[in-house]
Each structure stands twice: as structure tokens, then as C-alpha cells.
Amino acid sequence: MLVVKIEVEEMPHYVGQSLAQLGAAYSGSAVKKGFNEYGLDWLGVSGWGFNAVRAYVKLTISGMDAVARGGKEISAIMEYAFRPSKPSNERVESEWVYTKAGLFKKEVSGIRWKNGPLANKLNNEPTLQQILLLMKDILDKVYVVEGEVRFRFNTLVERKGMLSTKRLLYCLLPSRELFEAAEITCKSL
Secondary structure (H helix, E strand, O other): OOEEEEEHHHHHHHHHHHHHHOOOEEEOOOEEEEOOEEEEEEEEEEOOOEEEEEEEEEEOHHHHHHHHOOOOEEEEEEEEEEEEOOOOOOOEEEEEEEEEOOOOOEEEEEEEEEOOHHHHHHHOOHHHHHHHHHOOOOEEEEEEEOOEEEEEEEEEEEEOOOOOOOEEEEEEOOOHHHHHHHHHHHHHO
């Protein structure tokens, strides 16, 4: 995944361009604004195993604390949510599997899904495992909840200056790997 440093308000434009480059014919470009949340609201997508995608960034608890204290770097979460073509009420969550690599060091060796019958299906998808391992350095977790498949990434928001209200975001643009992982997960529902 490509990371670009942009102003928070530019996120919908960059994500929309990236979706177009991936061949996702999308409709609409509604901007999502909420409490400590900003991004791109649901966009219709065709040609994939899901029919809509949403991208947004929100502050974490420590990020809100950093804002209150006047910090320059603010920790945030960036999520991509995909709405499967076939609605589902399944709930499942991923967790990283670690192996020891020395006395005090651990390395990510895989991903395991937990909570529900869908977990067995996803644990037996070797292609999905390989794709998610490629994103292990930036991906926090993947989960299915409320009829959506969500990919959570840790990122940062920076203040442009002490007196400025502008904020810079380390935006993770969607990649073909992200779309393929979402498609495999959505088709498993």
C-alpha cells in the first residue's frame, strides 16, 4: 500500500483517484464528517465481490489526548470498510500469530481468525493469509461486523503548525492487495 502525506480534507480526492486506478467504477463521492472522524462515505463499486467501499480516519483515545495537550503528532486509525454483495450478520476478527525469533524477539508468522463459523472458512484460505501477511507492517487487524468487512490500519495525523487548524494525514491509499483480500473475505460470507 502506498502512503501519501496529505491534508486531511484531501483524503476523499486521493482515495477516489486510487479507486479509479484500480478499475473500480464508482458512483458518488460523499464526504463523511463526524465526531473525530473524517473521510469518504460509502461509494458504490462494481466489478468486485463487494458493492460499496468507505474510507475514513478517526482519532484514537491517545490521539484525542494529544490534541488536548497540543501535541504535534496525533495517533489515528484509518479504516477501509467493504459492503459485501451478499448481506450477512457474521462476526469474526483476525489476530496475528507470532513465533519466537531469538530470546526476546517475536515475528509475525501468520494470521488466525476467531469468533464464529466463518473463522474456520477464512483460516483455510491460503491466498488470503499470504495477502494479509504482505500488509503485516501496516495492518492492525481485519474484522467482519455489522455486515461490513473492515481493515484497520494505524496511522498518524500531524498539526501543520501550532496556530494552524490544518492537519496532515499519512493516508494509506487502497491497493490491489487490499481489494483482493476484501473480495476473498466478502465471497466467504
